[in-house]
Amino acid sequence: MPRKRSIIAAAPMADILKQAGAERVAEPAAQVLAEIVKEYTFEVAKDAVKFSKHAGRKTVKREDIELARKRV
Amino acid sequence: MPRKRSIIAAAPMADILKQAGAERVAEPAAQVLAEIVKEYTFEVAKDAVKFSKHAGRKTVKREDIELARKRV
Numbered sequence: 001m002p003r004k005r006s007i008i009a010a011a012p013m014a015d016i017l018k019q020a021g022a023e024r025v026a027e028p029a030a031q032v033l034a035e036i037v038k039e040y041t042f043e044v045a046k047d048a049v050k051f052s053k054h055a056g057r058k059t060v061k062r063e064d065i066e067l068a069r070k071r072v
Numbered sequence: 073m074p075r076k077r078s079i080i081a082a083a084p085m086a087d088i089l090k091q092a093g094a095e096r097v098a099e100p101a102a103q104v105l106a107e108i109v110k111e112y113t114f115e116v117a118k119d120a121v122k123f124s125k126h127a128g129r130k131t132v133k134r135e136d137i138e139l140a141r142k143r144v
Contacts, residue, residue: 007088012079013113017132020117022124024131029120032137036116041085041109045092048101052094059096060089065104 008041010034043072080113082106115144 010030017025017033047068052060082102089097089105119140124132 007084008080013117016079016113017117017121020114021121022117022132026131026133028134029132029137032134033113033116033120036137036141037109037113040112041088041105042092044105044108045085045089045094048105049089049093059098060094060101061098062100062104065101065108069108 008034008038013037040072044068047071080106080110085109112144116140119143 010027010033013033014025014030017030044065045068048060048064051064051067052058055064082099082105085105086097086102089102116137117140120132120136123136123139124130127136
């Protein structure tokens with residue numbers, strides 16, 4: 001899934017690490033952070049979709065995301 | 073910090089929710105997912121920076137991110 005791969009890129013992760021106080025960021029560090037963030041996002045998203053369906057809705061709402069966050 | 077705010081935007085979050093099976097996504101759901109993902113990313117990043125400094129390095133490496141992931 002090339003789409004999935006490109007949604008959260010390594011470059012902004014290096015920026016975030018610098019904002020968090022990093023002087024330098026190794027390229028593999030930014031890449032692995034992007035991977036971790038993608039996995040986390042998909043975990044929350046999958047749970048949120050489940051919760052919206054369980055509530056009989058076709059639309060994912062804010063409350064589904066908030067409930068999903070507590071579980072991941 | 074406008075920079076920080078724009079790093080992870082709501083639009084790709086809606087795409088991820090659709091990839092996770094959502095038929096429709098309410099705008100506030102995408103926004104709150106972006107917020108949650110940003111917070112998570114900064115938590116991991118802050119810990120990773122701490123670990124790199126603890127190891128006497130100025131460069132954040134992959135292993136710092138991996139250790140930080142286990143803690144967040």
